[in-house]
Amino acid sequence: MKTNQPVFALADGNSFYASCQRVFRPDLRHTPIIVLSNNDGAIVARSADAKPHVKMGQPYFQVKDQLKRHGIVAFSSNYAFFGDMSERMMAVLESHVAKISCYSIDEAFLDLTGMPGDLELLGRKIRADVLKKTGITCGVGIAYTKTLAKLANYASKRWQSQTGGVVDLREPEKLERCLRAIDVGEVWGIGSKLKMHLEGMKILSAWDLAQADKPMIRQTFSVVVEKTARELAGIPCFDLDEPDAPKQEICCGRQFGMRLKEKEPIKEAVATYIMRASEKLRARRSICKRIRVSISTGMFNPEEAKYANGVMVELPYPTDDVRLLTQAASAAVDAVFRPGYAYSKAEVMLLNLCQRGEYTDDLFAASQPASSERTMQVLDAINKKWGRGTLRTGSVPTSPAWAMRRELMSPCYTTRFEDLWRIP
DNA sequence: TCTGGGGTCCTAGGACCC
DNA sequence: TCTGGGGTCCTAGGACCC
Numbered sequence: 001m002k003t004n005q006p007v008f009a010l011a012d013g014n015s016f017y018a019s020c021q022r023v024f025r026p027d028l029r030h031t032p033i034i035v036l037s038n039n040d041g042a043i044v045a046r047s048a049d050a051k052p053h054v055k056m057g058q059p060y061f062q063v064k065d066q067l068k069r070h071g072i073v074a075f076s077s078n079y080a081f082f083g084d085m086s087e088r089m090m091a092v093l094e095s096h097v098a099k100i101s102c103y104s105i106d107e108a109f110l111d112l113t114g115m116p117g118d119l120e121l122l123g124r125k126i127r128a129d130v131l132k133k134t135g136i137t138c139g140v141g142i143a144y145t146k147t148l149a150k151l152a153n154y155a156s157k158r159w160q161s162q163t164g165g166v167v168d169l170r171e172p173e174k175l176e177r178c179l180r181a182i183d184v185g186e187v188w189g190i191g192s193k194l195k196m197h198l199e200g201m202k203i204l205s206a207w208d209l210a211q212a213d214k215p216m217i218r219q220t221f222s223v224v225v226e227k228t229a230r231e232l233a234g235i236p237c238f239d240l241d242e243p244d245a246p247k248q249e250i251c252c253g254r255q256f257g258m259r260l261k262e263k264e265p266i267k268e269a270v271a272t273y274i275m276r277a278s279e280k281l282r283a284r285r286s287i288c289k290r291i292r293v294s295i296s297t298g299m300f301n302p303e304e305a306k307y308a309n310g311v312m313v314e315l316p317y318p319t320d321d322v323r324l325l326t327q328a329a330s331a332a333v334d335a336v337f338r339p340g341y342a343y344s345k346a347e348v349m350l351l352n353l354c355q356r357g358e359y360t361d362d363l364f365a366a367s368q369p370a371s372s373e374r375t376m377q378v379l380d381a382i383n384k385k386w387g388r389g390t391l392r393t394g395s396v397p398t399s400p401a402w403a404m405r406r407e408l409m410s411p412c413y414t415t416r417f418e419d420l421w422r423i424p
Numbered sequence: 425t426c427t428g429g430g431g432t433c434c435t436a437g438g439a440c441c442c
Numbered sequence: 443t444c445t446g447g448g449g450t451c452c453t454a455g456g457a458c459c460c
Contacts, residue, residue: 012460036428037427037428037429038428038429039426039427039428040426041426041427041428042426042427042428044428044429044460057427057428058427059426059427060426060427061425061426061427062426062427077428103459103460104431104459104460105460106460107460188458188459189457189458189459190458191457191458191459192457192458193456193457193458194457194458222433222434222435222457223433223434224433224434224457224458247431247432248431248432248433249430249431249432250430250431251429251430251431252429252430253429253430254428254429255427255428255429258425259425298426298427299427300426300427301425301426301427312453347429405426
């Protein structure tokens with residue numbers, strides 16, 4: 001075996017949002033719990049004991065009765081809290097290995113390449129340490145490619161009692177047994193559409209896809225599916241991502257807490273989303289050349305008249321200035337708004353991003369004035385010190401009627417002094 | 425009344441150029 | 443009689459992820 005052969009681990013928190021809530025509510029240790037999306041819309045997380053009773057993605061209003069019957073407790077999303085718990089978990093993971101790459105709020109790939117000793121044992125140590133320091137139980141999968149590490153992680157959960165939550169798939173016999181036992185639809189990168197298509201071709205298990213003819217897979221599907229198949233066969237095609245790889249686009253959009261029929265409140269919401277999106281933009285030291293603003297009515301209720309539209313706006317020069325972006329977005333709302341509809345959502349996207357340093361000014365075109373940069377620095381500094389939203393553009397209201405509903409919100413145990421845990 | 429938000433990557437197809 | 447084709451850029455849309 002080559003010593004430089006890459007080895008990946010994937011660690012992720014079990015039922016992450018639900019587990020976060022339980023850490024600070026030990027009284028609910030034996031009570032099934034679920035966590036809802038923004039606006040208390042749909043179920044986005046379920047504790048293990050809630051899983052048999054409700055489906056992921058189900059609308060909350062449809063299952064309210066069921067919840068009562070099974071004694072399931074629901075929480076609104078609390079991203080300040082979840083984000084902070086995530087940072088804690090990532091910090092523990094990071095302390096055990098040289099390189100990690102956060103893949104989502106609750107999972108990270110770890111680079112175990114060249115690590116000495118028993119890696120499965122290392123996995124168990126990491127798992128125990130995360131539990132001790134954060135209260136979150138995680139699963140760890142270890143393998144030669146990222147796709148196989150994801151699969152190993154899946155196995156660590158599906159056979160948790162046999163595996164103790166850690167699975168190392170580097171041994172060929174064990175890998176084959178595992179691949180044969182897992183449906184192709186469980187593979188990372190194979191969604192419902194591809195699953196159906198693959199099953200039609202008698203590719204039913206992860207093993208079948210690993211064995212499939214790669215050029216045929218590429219021809220029938222795409223290079224993406226081919227890479228997935230190669231990864232299953234043990235050939236690495238995906239590297240560990242760079243931690244701060246530049247983003248292609250930044251987007252911020254939400255359902256309103258109520259239907260909006262007038263243009264003004266929609267402009268307020270759009271200005272609020274621009275505020276948030278431009279913060280993210282500046283945090284990455286990027287600027288953007290165009291934005292897209294879209295608004296839409298509810299799309300599910302057959303009773304409602306439907307309308308959805310968006311416009312692209314080219315900016316006079318690449319910018320990260322919230323004032324210029326807000327102006328452009330406001331004009332965009334004027335262009336897409338049609339009276340007579342009940343709107344439920346708006347979204348802004350910042351597009352054509354580039355890094356500040358990379359952009360070369362056109363000698364004859366206008367560019368962002370230096371004063372703008374200083375103003376934005378002050379804005380960000382104030383909001384960092386005193387909390388998001390302390391200094392805002394004039395179009396952003398403090399507590400608008402259209403703000404999202406979060407009626408079942410837990411305290412922000414780890415990020416607000418007033419919400420600190422009290423032990424009676 | 426009520427159905428997430430934030431991303432990525434790839435492909436197809438049109439416009440344009442030579 | 444006799445319809446170009448390849449490269450490039452852009453956009454829209456699809457599929458996927460958590």
